Amino acid sequence: MPGPTALLLADALESAGAGPVDLGAADVAGETVEVFDAWCSDERSPAELWSMTTVQAWLPDGTEDPVEVLVAAVVAWNEALAALGEDPAWGGAERPFPSPAWAVESSGKDDWMDTVRGWYRPLWPCEGVRVIPTTGAADGAGDAARGFFDDAPDADAAAATEAVAAALGARANQPGDLAVRLLPGVAFGTGAHPTTRLCLAWLRRAATAQTTEEAAADGDGAELPRGASVVDYGAGSGVLALVALGLGAGSAAATDVDPLSVSACRRNAALNGRDGVPAALEAALCGWTSSEDDPLPGWVGRADVVVSNILRGPLLDLAPRLVGYARAGGWLCLSGVKEGDQADAVAARLVACGVEEGTVGVATLGGWALVVGRKSGG
Numbered sequence: 001m002p003g004p005t006a007l008l009l010a011d012a013l014e015s016a017g018a019g020p021v022d023l024g025a026a027d028v029a030g031e032t033v034e035v036f037d038a039w040c041s042d043e044r045s046p047a048e049l050w051s052m053t054t055v056q057a058w059l060p061d062g063t064e065d066p067v068e069v070l071v072a073a074v075v076a077w078n079e080a081l082a083a084l085g086e087d088p089a090w091g092g093a094e095r096p097f098p099s100p101a102w103a104v105e106s107s108g109k110d111d112w113m114d115t116v117r118g119w120y121r122p123l124w125p126c127e128g129v130r131v132i133p134t135t136g137a138a139d140g141a142g143d144a145a146r147g148f149f150d151d152a153p154d155a156d157a158a159a160a161t162e163a164v165a166a167a168l169g170a171r172a173n174q175p176g177d178l179a180v181r182l183l184p185g186v187a188f189g190t191g192a193h194p195t196t197r198l199c200l201a202w203l204r205r206a207a208t209a210q211t212t213e214e215a216a217a218d219g220d221g222a223e224l225p226r227g228a229s230v231v232d233y234g235a236g237s238g239v240l241a242l243v244a245l246g247l248g249a250g251s252a253a254a255t256d257v258d259p260l261s262v263s264a265c266r267r268n269a270a271l272n273g274r275d276g277v278p279a280a281l282e283a284a285l286c287g288w289t290s291s292e293d294d295p296l297p298g299w300v301g302r303a304d305v306v307v308s309n310i311l312r313g314p315l316l317d318l319a320p321r322l323v324g325y326a327r328a329g330g331w332l333c334l335s336g337v338k339e340g341d342q343a344d345a346v347a348a349r350l351v352a353c354g355v356e357e358g359t360v361g362v363a364t365l366g367g368w369a370l371v372v373g374r375k376s377g378g
């Protein structure tokens, strides 16, 4: 099933009492395809997407009647789909929906966390930024014992940094390494996906003044100056907002359609609590489309940087709102789209919404694209 349809099912399962939900990879002709990648491909039909998407939910120990949970979830899912309307961008084109096939199995583990923890590794999404899955212990002692601080940047980290530098220019005087701790498994945003890597590489570049001369001539010369305000729309784990704060931003607002994501953003902010980060991060639930209320009305015209890593459909729909959050001269940093037509469409939409055409840049990594540009008037 296409992205919004599957995410709504995941939400419905969680609301019906299931534990965290995972959207599994599919095996297509012997090749593993990540569902997020498949949803963004223009080459796959809704029927094909439907057959290759697996939604896996953990039921809490002692759940008496798993079928009751599933039925409640499917009812809620159908209501949510009906509320979403018939717009093809939101899955309308695939109707009528086939009934999902389902199965209940014992994982043999006492706790879903034991299952998912093994999937997460500490990583360097780009040079200078480490993302460390954490047990949540306040002192991080368990994390250090697992050797999470000993690893070094790998080829993927260099590739993300180089992709952004090649497209948008390298910067001298990069700030030092930043480590962000995240609770694994509750929301999208481990830092591993190329779209997240591109956004993080841009944020790190944006936090750096090009030269001291430019810094003197133009504020501090960085798109993400110290004390900057940042909006992260479709925040998942909050990784982009938290890295921005770690790089010197002064305040951030994170929003997502998924209530678990909103609570994950708050919990992850608390885990990265140095320098007042928890208080600097505001997290709010939002609706799926621009026809629903603005989740961050106090941010209109204020943000120095707006980051959003969601699918092409929501980006095109929400572009006026995203550009609206930026102050005149503020920056948009958008990903979640494929390079080529999808990136071109997002770039054109940004320009139509008030971004200066000459400032638009596109960086690519593994077939994915990052689109950036500056709002006019600064």
Ligand SMILES: C[S@@+](CC[C@H](N)C(=O)[O-])C[C@H]1O[C@@H](n2cnc3c(N)ncnc32)[C@H](O)[C@@H]1O
Binding pocket: 007, 187, 188, 189, 190, 191, 195, 196, 199, 233, 234, 235, 236, 237, 238, 239, 240, 255, 256, 257, 258, 261, 286, 287, 288, 289, 309, 310, 311, 314, 336
């Ligand atoms: C690809 S994840 C990105 C997570 C994180 N920002 C990152 O860069 O890794 C997309 C996130 O956007 C959320 N999302 C999807 N559609 C959305 C919409 N229409 N409005 C707001 N959030 C949305 C999803 O729930 C998910 O958490």
